[in-house]
Amino acid sequence: MPNKYSIDCNGxxxxxxxxxxxxxxxxxxxxxxxxxxxxxxxxGENIVVFCESQGYKILKCQIExxxxxxxxxxx
Numbered sequence: 001m002p003n004k005y006s007i008d009c010n011g012x013x014x015x016x017x018x019x020x021x022x023x024x025x026x027x028x029x030x031x032x033x034x035x036x037x038x039x040x041x042x043x044g045e046n047i048v049v050f051c052e053s054q055g056y057k058i059l060k061c062q063i064e065x066x067x068x069x070x071x072x073x074x075x
Contacts, residue, residue: 002031002073009038017043018050021072025056028074033059036070044068 007024009017017038024034036047044063051058051072060071 002033003029004033004035006035006037009036009040009043012038012043013040014043014046018046021047022050025051025054025072025074030074032074034072034074035060036068036072038068039066041066041068044070 005024005028007020009020012020017036017040021034021036028034038044041063047070048058048061055075057073057075058070059073060069062069
């Protein structure tokens, strides 16, 4: 079972959630999982765009109004 990590981005707006996600993903090993939670929907969308552009595997993407929950696996 891969290691799991999480980032709480509640109260943060862009570009901070994307920057925190990028930093944490750079620290992970292949196969490890990162979950990101937040309360600014646009940031969630930007995180997804960033992860897709970098080739990370998105396991879960739930964006509802201002809440988001994203689960990413580092390849």
